[in-house]
Amino acid sequence: MIKEERNFADPQFETAMIPGRFQRTMRHCIVWQLIRMVFFSVRSIGIIMVNLKNEKELPST
Amino acid sequence: MARLVVLGAGVAGHTTATFAKKWLGNGHEVVVVTPNSLWNWIPSNIWVGVGGMSKEDVVFPLAPVYQKAGIDFRQAKAVSIHPEGKDGSDTPYVTVEYTGQNKEGQTEEITYDYLVNATGPKLNFDATPGLGNGEGGIGSNTVSVCTADHAVHASQELKQVFEKAKRGERQKILVGTGHGMCTCQGAAFEYIHNIHHEAEKAGVRDNVDIKWISNEAFLGDFGMGGMHMKVNGYVVSSRIFAESLYTERNIPWIIGAHVNKIEEGKAHYELLDGSTGEEEFDFAMLIPPFAGAGMKAYDKAGEDITSKIFNPGGFMFVDGDYAPKPYDEWKAADWPRTYQNRDYKNIFAAGIAFAPPHIISKPAKSPNGTPINPTPPRTGMPSGIIGKAVAHSIVDLIKNGSSAHLHEASMAEMGAACVASAGKGLTGGQAAAMTIYPVVPDFDKYPGTGRDTEYTFGEIGLAGHWIKHILHHLFIWKAKLKPGWTLIPE
Secondary structure, X not given: OOHHHHHHHOHHHOOOOOOXXXXXXXXXXXXXXXXXXXXXXHHHHHHHHHHHHHXXXXXXX | OOEEEEEOOOHHHHHHHHHHHHHHHHHOEEEEEEOOOEEEOHHHHHHHOOOOOOHHHHEEEHHHHHHHHOOEEEEEEEEEEEOOOEOOEOOOEEEEEEOOOOOOXXXXXXXXXXXXXXXXXXXXXXXXXXXXXOOOOEOOOOEOOOOHHHHHHHHHHHHHHHHHHHOOOOEEEEEEEOOOOOOOHHHHHHHHHHHHHHHHHHOOHHHEEEEEEOOOOOOOOOOOOOXXXXXXXXXXXXXXXXXXXXXXXXXXXXXXXXXXXXXXXXXXXXXXXXXXXXXXXXXXXXXXXXXXXXXXXXXXXXXXXXXXXEOOOOOEOOOOOOOXXXXXXXXXXXXXXXXXXXXXXXXXXXXXXEOOOOOOOOOOEOOOOOEOOOOOOOOOHHHHHHHHHHHXXXXXXXXXXXXXXXXXXXXXXXXXXXXXXXXXXXXXXXEEEEEEOOOOOOOOOOOOOOOOOOOOEEEEEHHHHHHHHHHHHHHHHHHOOOOOHHHOOO
16 A cells, blocks of 8 residues: 555545556656656657648738 | 837747847847846746745846847836827837836837737736735735746745744645636646645655645646546546546645635635635645736827727737637637737737637636636747747738738647646656647537547656756747757747
């Protein structure tokens, strides 16, 4: 049991989900997070490319 | 020679002015009018507010940067717009009142060929009794992280709270929005999670109760009606994403709340179900509602035309569809594309200064008739993209004449990347990294979620913190116009 599981005692928290030990470790695993940083950067470049693709010009009124 | 006057030097105004000057060269004039002498990378203010950065880390003087770029910098606030000129002259102008450069209090008329209103928000603390000081500034009951100076003050106050907690005194912290019509929940979200993180680091978390209060109808709305995003291969509502993080960190929430009064150590609020309540605190950071800068507008005869140019909140009408209509009939196409004023074609608005056609979240009112819903965010990446598109349009108009094409940057066709810090630290930090497309949901194009889940994604981890830290340095580099600044995307 991780200590955060005690938080479920509050009924407001009942429908949420919290990460287990493995997920929490991965959040701070340097190698894995470097990979995720590259992944997010690629995602962001994708968004920039979509924005560039959507750039249009309208006739001035 | 044409003259472009840009009012405001935040993300949108600075982007417009610097790109316009680069593209126009020395043959034309770019004037920036802003009451501040310093540029502030606002997304990092939350780190200043927990003592993780100093004010100097998030600001730099504008004057030398503009001098290098050949931009005429006036440290002044814009008071009024005169788009038709005045008796005896058809040349439009703005009236400004100096706040620096040894001309404090002096007024001046600055003529323009093109005008960009990028004044950003007026922090309307006085909209909630007790949140403001009655003179437009922040009151003494709460703190803010909206400006670098506010954040420094917040950090000092927070330090005292942690010291009391260390001495064994139980402390209550309340963070969120200070009115039913606030935007910028993201900044409050970042701040509350950074407080949690710092409290853990200081070993006082068990002695500090941290609570969230906001005007969102559900946690994770963020003024965008929430979103569905890919998380670990699942499509998940931002509600579950946010609630899970709050649960993990033992931060309970009050949502659908209009904070209607603040007293020393106590916030009074009304909820969406019409009930009322109060929450005690030892430390509270409540974001104020935003209003427009409060400029007036006059026609050639000197008649007040403010309501023709600005909406009641002080935001400028542009090319959006402002016809009132019910929520079910809201369309992505209602959102502005070129940000050109609907009446005066040589005036544009960028960033927070433009009037959104309506909110993005589902409108909600309490049974007492109090509107309680977040207003649309128009900060960060969208602000920069809009600022650049406006610069592009104006440069083309100046170079090619009135037949030039205008550049589009509709928030309903724009994607954005957002990194929300949940704690600072090279190896112990965390942030929620998200991409979203489009910013304004389009339910015709993407039935169900309103957004493309191939591009709408979120994840929390150390990588997000690294990215936010890298972006901090990258955007300050860009804003200082250092080598390669144009290559850094908005």
